[in-house]
Amino acid sequence: MDYFAKGIEIDQLHPLLNYYQAKCYETLNDIFKAMVGMKKPFHSIPIFFRRFKDLAIMYQKNGFKRKAIEMWERALQFCPQPELREKIKKTLMQLL
DSSP states (O other): OHHHHHHHHHOTTOHHHHHHHHHHHHHTTOHHHHHHHHTSOOOOHHHHHHHHHHHHHHHHHTTOHHHHHHHHHHHHHHOOOHHHHHHHHHHHHHHO
16 A cells, blocks of 8 residues: 555556555545545546446445446446446446
């Protein structure tokens, strides 16, 4: 975890450092720090999907329904697989 923090000190907007640090926080059940880390700016299309998906799951698990819907909708925009897009659409319909 310290390595991610040191890297982020050098480059605050590095997408992978922020993403993996947030995933560590999620593993440690520090959900709010994980959510903040996931929402930091990122510029890579594959990272977009993963971050939005992970944020959607995190929000959904923790009862933030509106935010989960918002993140699922964003994940849908960058989803690389047609069958996965269908699963996301079903999830969205269940949440609505």
